[in-house]
Amino acid sequence: MAGITSIGAYIPLYWLSGEEIGKMWRVKGTAGGKAVAGYDEDSVTMAVAAALDCMKGSDRGPEACYFATTTGPYREKQHAAVIAGVIDLDRRCHTADFTGSLRAGTTAMKSAIDAVKGGSAELVLLAAADCRMGAPRGKFEQSLGDGAAAIMIGSTGVLADIVGSYSLFSDFTDEWRTGNDAFVRSGEGRFVDEVGYLPTMQEAISEVLKSCSLKPGDCSRVVLAASDSRRHAHLAKSLGFDKAQVQDPLLTDIGDTGTPAALLMLVAALEEAAPGDRILFANYGDGADAFIFRVTEEIGRIRGRLKMRDRIAKKRSIAYGTYLDWRDLLPFEASSLPERAEPSLAVRWRERRTVSALYGVKCKKCGTPQIHPIGQTIRVCVACQSKDTFDTYKFSDKTGKLFTYAIDHLQPTKNPPGLNGVVDFDGGGRLICELTDYDLDKVAIGMPVAMTFRKLSQGKGIVNYFWKATPLAQ
Amino acid sequence: MESFRDKIAIIGMGCTKFGERWDMGVEDLLVEAAYEAFQDAGVEPKDIQAAWLGTVFSGMTALTMSPLGLQHIPMTRVENMCATGTEALRAASYAVAAGICDVALAIGVEKLKDSGQTGVKGPAIIGDNPDGTSSIGSGYSAPASFAYLGTRYFNQYNLDPHEGKRLLAEIAVKNHYNGSLNPKAHFQNRLTVEQVMKAPIVAWPLGLFDCCGVSDGAAAAIVTRADMAKSFRADPIYIKGLGITVGARQGSMRPDYDYVHIEENVLASRQAYAEAGVKDPRKEISIAEVHDCFTCHELILYEDLGFSPRGRAKEDIDAGTFTLSGELPVNTDGGLKCFGHPLGASGLRMMYEVYKQLQGKAGPRQVKNPRLGLTHNLGGNAGAGIGSCVVVGSERSK
Numbered sequence: 001m002a003g004i005t006s007i008g009a010y011i012p013l014y015w016l017s018g019e020e021i022g023k024m025w026r027v028k029g030t031a032g033g034k035a036v037a038g039y040d041e042d043s044v045t046m047a048v049a050a051a052l053d054c055m056k057g058s059d060r061g062p063e064a065c066y067f068a069t070t071t072g073p074y075r076e077k078q079h080a081a082v083i084a085g086v087i088d089l090d091r092r093c094h095t096a097d098f099t100g101s102l103r104a105g106t107t108a109m110k111s112a113i114d115a116v117k118g119g120s121a122e123l124v125l126l127a128a129a130d131c132r133m134g135a136p137r138g139k140f141e142q143s144l145g146d147g148a149a150a151i152m153i154g155s156t157g158v159l160a161d162i163v164g165s166y167s168l169f170s171d172f173t174d175e176w177r178t179g180n181d182a183f184v185r186s187g188e189g190r191f192v193d194e195v196g197y198l199p200t201m202q203e204a205i206s207e208v209l210k211s212c213s214l215k216p217g218d219c220s221r222v223v224l225a226a227s228d229s230r231r232h233a234h235l236a237k238s239l240g241f242d243k244a245q246v247q248d249p250l251l252t253d254i255g256d257t258g259t260p261a262a263l264l265m266l267v268a269a270l271e272e273a274a275p276g277d278r279i280l281f282a283n284y285g286d287g288a289d290a291f292i293f294r295v296t297e298e299i300g301r302i303r304g305r306l307k308m309r310d311r312i313a314k315k316r317s318i319a320y321g322t323y324l325d326w327r328d329l330l331p332f333e334a335s336s337l338p339e340r341a342e343p344s345l346a347v348r349w350r351e352r353r354t355v356s357a358l359y360g361v362k363c364k365k366c367g368t369p370q371i372h373p374i375g376q377t378i379r380v381c382v383a384c385q386s387k388d389t390f391d392t393y394k395f396s397d398k399t400g401k402l403f404t405y406a407i408d409h410l411q412p413t414k415n416p417p418g419l420n421g422v423v424d425f426d427g428g429g430r431l432i433c434e435l436t437d438y439d440l441d442k443v444a445i446g447m448p449v450a451m452t453f454r455k456l457s458q459g460k461g462i463v464n465y466f467w468k469a470t471p472l473a474q
Numbered sequence: 475m476e477s478f479r480d481k482i483a484i485i486g487m488g489c490t491k492f493g494e495r496w497d498m499g500v501e502d503l504l505v506e507a508a509y510e511a512f513q514d515a516g517v518e519p520k521d522i523q524a525a526w527l528g529t530v531f532s533g534m535t536a537l538t539m540s541p542l543g544l545q546h547i548p549m550t551r552v553e554n555m556c557a558t559g560t561e562a563l564r565a566a567s568y569a570v571a572a573g574i575c576d577v578a579l580a581i582g583v584e585k586l587k588d589s590g591q592t593g594v595k596g597p598a599i600i601g602d603n604p605d606g607t608s609s610i611g612s613g614y615s616a617p618a619s620f621a622y623l624g625t626r627y628f629n630q631y632n633l634d635p636h637e638g639k640r641l642l643a644e645i646a647v648k649n650h651y652n653g654s655l656n657p658k659a660h661f662q663n664r665l666t667v668e669q670v671m672k673a674p675i676v677a678w679p680l681g682l683f684d685c686c687g688v689s690d691g692a693a694a695a696i697v698t699r700a701d702m703a704k705s706f707r708a709d710p711i712y713i714k715g716l717g718i719t720v721g722a723r724q725g726s727m728r729p730d731y732d733y734v735h736i737e738e739n740v741l742a743s744r745q746a747y748a749e750a751g752v753k754d755p756r757k758e759i760s761i762a763e764v765h766d767c768f769t770c771h772e773l774i775l776y777e778d779l780g781f782s783p784r785g786r787a788k789e790d791i792d793a794g795t796f797t798l799s800g801e802l803p804v805n806t807d808g809g810l811k812c813f814g815h816p817l818g819a820s821g822l823r824m825m826y827e828v829y830k831q832l833q834g835k836a837g838p839r840q841v842k843n844p845r846l847g848l849t850h851n852l853g854g855n856a857g858a859g860i861g862s863c864v865v866v867g868s869e870r871s872k
Contacts, residue, residue: 338591340613373726373858382727404626404733407678408618417677420614422622422857424729432726432857434614445629457613 002116003158003293005123007267008054008150009308010046011254012037013437015315016323018142024320025137032252034145036318037131039326039414040436040454043069044079045465046148047127048086048453050260054125054150055087062152063121064094066112068104068128068259070177072097073463082465083127085356086453088394094121102175102225102285104128105149105259110289112153113162123154130258133327135183143228144184145255149263159302160270160279160293166208169287172196175227193231197284201225201235204288205280212292216240219292220277221269223247225262225284253312268308273299306473316439326414337410340457343464351375358396358451358467360429364389369429371395393429395451399472400425402447407440412457423449423469436468448472478749480870482567483703483710484695486515489826492691492814493660500532500585501541503692507819508542508581511694515706522696523575525549528562528582529818531589539581548575555853556765557718557862558582559693559821564716564862566697576699582823583692584816617677617685617768619855624679624770626733631785636671639679642769643670644791646683646811649766652798653808655838660687660814684769689814693822695829700870709833714846714865715752717745725857734785736771738861739778739852747780750865752846755780759802759865760844761831763824765852766809776804779850779863798839806831806839821862824849832868845869 014036022029037046047067055061065087067080080095094115098108105128112124129148134140174192176185186192201224209215216222222245226232229251236246247269249261257264262283269279277295282288324330353359360371361378368383370393380387403422411418411434419435435443436454449469457464488510490503498506512519524547527539536549554561559582566578628638647667653659665683673681703710719741725731743755752758764779766772776787781795781802790796796804807813807827810820828847830836846867853860 336591337615368728370727373723380722382722382724403729404622404629406614406618406621406625407675408614408621409674409676410615410617412613417675418614418618420618420622422726422733428729430727430729430731445625 001158001161002113002153002155003161004151004270005154005157005159006054006058006152007159007270007302008050008052008056009264009267009311010049010053010148011035011311012041012046012146013314013316014038014318016318016320020317020320021142030142034143034255035147035257035315036323036326037146038437040456040468041131042073042455042463043071043129043131043148044073044082044463045453045455046131046146047079047083047129047150050129050148050150051083051087051125051127054127054152058152060123061089062093062123062125064096064112064115064124065089066096066098066108066124066126068098068108068126069130070099070102070104070259071131072099075179085352086465088357102258102261103283103287103289104285105263106283106289106291109151109153110165110167113165116153116155123152126151126153128260128263130260132258133183136329138183140184140186143251143256145257147254147257147260147264149260149267151263151266157298157301158296159298160273160295163278163292163294164208164212165289165291166204166211167287167289168200168204170196170200172200172286193234197231198235198238200288201282201284202239204290205239205282208290208292209280214278214292218278219245219280221245221247221273221279223262223265223269223279223281224249225265225282226251227256250308250312264308270295270299271302271305271307275299335412337412339412342460343462345460345462351377353392355466357394360393360395361390362393364391369393369425369427371429371431373432395425395429395431396453396467398425398427398429399448399450400469402443402445402449402469403430404445405435405443419443421449421469434468435470437470439471442471478571478716479714479751480700480712481571482697482713483700484713484825484829484866485698485703485706485710486511486517486696487694487826487829488514489658489693489823490691491658492687492689492816492823494587495690496587498690500538500583503583503585503690504539504541504581507583507692507694508579511579511696515696517577517696517706519544521577522579523547523577524566524569525579525581526562526565527551528558528580528821529553529584530555530558532583532585532818554718554860554862556767556817557821557851557853557860558818559823560849560851560862560864561718561821563695563697563822563825563864564718566695567713567716570697570699576702578697579694580697580822581692581694582819582821584818585690586688586816587690615677616855617680620768620771621677621680622733623774623856627770627774628679630732630734633788635679639671640667641773641788641791642679642684643667645766645769645772646670648797649805649809649811652806652839653812656807656813659808659812660689661808661812680768680770686767686810687812687814689816691814691816691819691823693819693826695822695825709868711829711832711866711868712870714867715746715749716864717742717749718860718862719745720860721858723858725859731857733856735774735778736852736856736859736861738859739775739850742861742863743779743850746848746863746865750846752865755848756802759846759848761806761828761841762802762804762848762850763807763809763827764804764850766805766811767815767852769811771852772804772809775850779848798841803841806836806841821849821851824851825864825866828866832866
């Protein structure tokens with residue numbers, strides 16, 4: 001037996017409405033809008049957030065960690081290894097990136113199922129994230145959103161059993177980017193529908209139903225990937241699904257999030273599922289993957305989780321100019337203020353435990369948890385001066401309180417003014433760090449915070465990731 | 475341990491005009507300050523037996539001093555962040571006290587405005603590796619690193635934001651008034667409380683006029699053995715006590731640090747007071763030049779240096795205690811706020827003012843009958859500090 005044992009999601013806080021985009025270009029904007037990754041986020045940081053959400057409350061780590069994306073910041077360097085380090089997985093964990101197709105998420109899921117069934121791993125974590133861009137004034141600018149989803153595949157404590165699957169590939173060019181393209185390109189709409197999307201999805205879905213001897217009406221929930229609502233409705237109708245069966249594609253809420261899109265719908269479907277439900281799940285991109293899940297009694301375990309609706313409702317609207325700035329879509333005037341220091345590869349390697357999983361130490365003699373403000377190795381206890389008598393101590397999963405703060409109008413940031421805080425961790429330890437995703441009007445001494453993995457800067461061609469504090473969700 | 479009190483005398487000082495000195499390079503600033511000091515002491519460059527240069531950004535080695543043309547004497551560059559100028563004075567004084575030489579030069583310089591940047595690269599010295607690279611690359615500014623104090627002070631002592639800002643503004647207004655009487659100060663303008671409070675915010679609660687000037691400048695002191703001082707001039711100034719203390723970033727790492735005082739300030743001043751035999755600084759110190767890089771730091775310094783009881787600096791500010799005509803005038807030359815802050819020069823610039831005051835040569839800023847003067851610098855910031863404090867007097871105790 002193999003199936004989904006845990007789910008996780010991440011929707012960035014920021015939101016750009018179709019109306020705002022329409023106003024910029026003096027056209028009628030699409031209804032709704034799209035989730036926009038913050039200035040300090042990318043596919044890796046969003047995947048980390050979804051993965052941590054997925055692992056919450058689990059007492060053991062996976063033996064494999066897969067990352068699916070088409071927008072990893074590196075062309076050469078494995079993102080799954082970055083993510084596995086940040087979420088603090090065992091070094092023997094098998095890591096792999098799945099990329100090149102919007103179907104990469106389900107390709108990774110299929111590999112995860114195979115690994116679990118084949119016995120090479122008991123638990124496989126799969127995180128998918130994308131941060132795709134449409135060219136300004138184009139249709140993709142309005143339709144593409146950002147987000148991440150994570151799924152754990154395992155054989156015990158399964159929430160949703162895999163009953164059947166069917167996959168096919170298709171060398172069909174409907175949406176693509178070459179190595180030189182910053183923006184998504186696409187073929188002509190009806191051509192994509194009539195020759196690509198509809199027949200490919202129809203075949204995969206019909207075949208998976210047939211293989212399980214099911215009829216469309218036997219599915220409690222139908223999760224169908226689609227890059228626009230019209231196409232989505234057309235497909236559902238053509239296969240004979242009732243509107244009530246069909247899972248909301250979230251397109252007007254967060255946009256087409258690419259690789260994680262179908263998985264986010266699946267997460268939302270599972271959040272509402274009851275034991276015994278049958279879920280049809282089909283993903284599209286260079287072919288199609290279709291699966292049938294059967295929900296188990298274990299689904300009760302995820303009842304208390306934050307729901308997709310609540311995640312979406314948190315949105316904070318941004319202006320179009322902010323979006324241009326955050327996505328580097330315009331050359332902006334260079335700052336005359338001092339820039340951030342360039343990262344040193346050697347120092348980042350030496351301090352990798354701090355940089356990636358925010359590890360500090362706890363003194364064995366006096367019990368003081370401590371982390372160095374500039375990420376240096378602590379050799380002598382700051383409290384009792386004992387030398388080299390430490391246990392490692394993780395701060396990334398600790399909550400804390402804001403002891404004091406500074407709103408910095410000189411800070412090099414794409415979201416000025418910068419907010420910096422002195423964070424006192426629950427359980428001990430203090431860190432001076434940046435904050436993110438805050439409402440400046442609500443920042444106050446004593447505010448509860450949690451840590452979140454973000455991009456600090458990019459220099460020397462590398463992404464300089466580190467942790468920031470963020471107001472704790474109440 | 476032998477007492478350092480009254481072993482060393484300052485017999486000559488020099489200080490350039492501070493400001494955006496587009497017209498002068500490091501070499502000009504050094505020469506201006508040093509030659510004023512030579513002339514003031516009545517010595518020739520050849521009389522200098524050893525020299526210490528304090529600079530943070532404007533030179534890596536003692537060769538930075540080559541424009542002075544000193545001929546093959548021991549010279550060293552020292553650095554201790556914003557306490558660098560005091561560090562140079564300390565090194566020169568200790569060498570003379572140790573009997574290694576009899577006449578030594580301490581000089582501090584900083585040429586910040588050639589960088590083309592608006593501010594000082596704070597985190598580069600606070601947060602990064604010696605080669606300028608970083609493991610984390612945090613990017614908060616120097617004002618932000620001090621704003622933590624203001625935010626916390628307001629909270630701790632229940633000052634509403636308006637009242638807190640007003641208190642800070644009073645400090646800026648005082649220092650600008652003093653600076654306006656000083657032709658060498660970077661800024662010559664007087665400000666009103668309203669102007670300061672309405673200025674654009676740099677790092678809340680600090681507005682533009684709560685932040686010191688980013689300036690170019692140099693200052694120099696010539697020190698000698700106290701017993702030789704009168705052979706150079708009739709009115710030398712004697713070093714009574716000198717304290718420098720460097721923390722282990724305790725405040726940045728330990729939640730028991732309160733962000734309403736700076737331990738390194740307290741400890742450096744206590745060290746200097748003990749050496750100088752000062753029991754009640756509020757009563758015994760006649761004039762103080764303190765490190766008002768940001769107004770909220772001067773606020774806290776009134777308490778750290780023992781001038782005001784904890785949490786009660788407000789009463790003294792409102793009573794005008796620290797104004798030019800007050801009970802204990804602070805930053806009579808305009809302070810970092812108005813005189814400017816070329817990092818490596820500042821400690822010696824402060825001493826220049828105290829020296830002139832003790833000699834009765836401070837012109838319109840002259841304080842009545844000063845006996846003991848104090849200079850104070852803080853390198854780093856709250857939580858990771860380098861505290862330094864010097865007490866000087868016009869009379870040598872018998």
